[in-house]
């Protein structure tokens with residue numbers, strides 16, 4: 001949804017085809033020995049040279065870094081005790097060596113490109129390239145993949161890489177295990193220390209603290225675990241668990257941190273550190289109510305703990321947001337502008353909605369009570385958000401998926417890494433995440449093996465493909481951009497992307513009744529119409545509002561369905577001659593609006609001609625070719641101060657979008673108010689349209705002016721998520737007919 005899909009762009013399509021051909025050629029080598037024709041020295045030298053030159057991935061049409069997803073394969077589900085060791089010399093190309101494991105160690109430093117790569121050797125000293133995908137964050141610090149790191153790769157898969165060399169490719173996080181120096185699996189000849197180390201619990205604790213102080217939390221956790229396994233005193237158990245909990249918190253493993261502090265609190269109910277770390281873990285798991293409950297105990301028992309008091313107020317603020325949906329939106333916009341990435345410390349609010357089964361398109365989101373246009377349905381924090389800063393020269397990534405014939409530019413590859421890591425580190429989140437729609441992809445229902453969580457990278461990828469949203473830094477910023485450039489907002493494609501789990505249950509309809517907007521990593525969903533209880537909420541996966549008639553009905557093949565809303569039905573049942581007549585007049589109108597000496601008479605004639613081709617009223621089936629021409633006319637008449645005409649065409653623009661409005665026509669004889677009886681499709685131009693009406697009514701029917709402005713505010717709120725910034729974006733002081741402030745930023 002609004003991601004930059006380039007699967008149909010010829011140059012990328014060709015690139016995808018080249019990859020598929022390479023894959024086919026590589027698969028023809030399946031089963032051949034994975035022994036490289038190059039000597040060990042050559043492989044090492046080539047790797048070091050490449051690292052020195054920092055060579056990028058093969059060039060593609062736009063010189064964007066490309067990542068390539070191989071055909072999906074499952075992670076290893078076999079317990080380690082049942083795997084048998086295999087040596088490099090026995091590996092075969094393009095083969096998943098099921099029920100085998102490889103014991104290797106790195107003999108070069110790591111190089112990070114689209115994967116973390118290093119040359120590895122086995123005990124026979126044979127070498128191969130190793131490529132670890134989705135591990136970047138984990139391995140980006142200097143502690144993790146230094147030379148000499150010992151690893152186990154479960155069920156290794158050797159592939160022929162793009163340059164013809166061979167490499168072990170690991171896509172699933174649980175398929176690689178970083179073996180600590182002290183583990184008995186490490187051959188003696190590979191051990192760093194030959195001297196016997198002191199195996200007492202206290203010496204392990206000393207080692208753990210050293211690692212912790214160096215920021216090497218992975219090693220610290222291993223040594224605290226050794227402390228706990230080495231018959232520690234009861235006091236040392238508590239210390240090791242508290243410290244390990246802190247190391248878990250520092251490495252984003254909140255489930256494990258919580259487990260440790262809960263053990264501590266069983267022994268020492270009022271441990272200050274135990275309570276504090278528990279409150280922190282709960283906060284990070286977004287369990288704000290429980291976090292506040294723990295903070296309340298801390299505040300009572302340790303009133304001098306200022307850090308805890310600060311964290312208590314933070315957790316309380318989240319709880320208010322979570323329960324009430326009250327947010328400081330203006331502050332959030334400022335924060336999103338400043339922070340990189342624009343990750344906001346805010347809670348998710350789930351409004352009057354619930355997930356239910358629909359009759360024909362899986363699960364959907366439904367209202368639980370009556371809501372009004374503009375009401376907040378959701379304000380959701382992203383499960384994961386990958387930001388691309390358009391203002392910097394940060395690399396863009398092209399993700400090629402040969403299974404699905406898909407090519408996307410943006411941050412989807414990064415999103416796969418972020419999500420697999422988050423789930424791997426916090427397995428309590430796996431069940432809800434993997435329940436998201438994943439089409440026909442089948443994965444095994446195994447949550448953990450050897451107490452290690454199993455996350456199927458390809459399942460995550462498929463969920464991202466069908467549920468991720470492309471997003472701007474903020475919808476207000478994108479709204480301003482569209483208004484300034486007079487863009488076609490229908491073709492929005494963003495390079496930043498994210499997954500919002502509850503919003504993922506919202507199905508598509510061209511005749512949608514809700515709209516999403518973004519501030520940083522928060523998605524805001526508001527009703528765009530008045531809705532009775534038990535109504536299915538829908539928004540656009542792709543907007544039907546394109547100015548290009550060929551773009552309608554919208555192509556939703558990516559998600560595997562055709563929309564059957566009344567708009568799409570009407571288009572399908574209309575004869576091709578009528579459709580081409582509509583398109584021809586629309587094209588004429590676009591041309592007429594562009595001429596320097598516009599003939600408004602002629603334009604009006606063409607518009608009525610176009611309107612007459614529709615057989616059903618716009619209140620039933622919106623007339624999507626008419627809103628822009630009407631709106632343009634309204635703005636032109638407003639600029640030449642022909643206010644009656646601007647009201648006439650402003651109202652027609654709204655009516656063509658399906659609005660039913662009472663009390664707006666001129667002359668305004670009665671005292672009847674301006675009422676929207678039925679809301680229509682909410683496009684960006686609707687805000688300006690209401691402002692045109694506001695200006696005109698101010699002169700001709702003053703009692704209606706504030707009502708029109710009120711509708712402009714609600715429309716703005718639906719489009720950008722909030723109305724706190726309305727007055728900084730639209731104003732009666734603007735020199736534009738639609739009140740938009742060209743100085744807005």
Ligand SMILES: C[S@@+](CC[C@H](N)C(=O)[O-])C[C@H]1O[C@@H](n2cnc3c(N)ncnc32)[C@H](O)[C@@H]1O
Pocket residue numbers: 360361362363364436437466467504505506507508509558559560561562563564
């Ligand atoms: C993001 S998910 C939406 C939630 C999904 N219905 C579920 O059960 O989890 C997208 C998928 O929902 C289905 N879907 C969404 N809108 C639809 C529509 N208007 N008609 C039919 N299927 C639709 C398609 O299968 C699509 O790939």
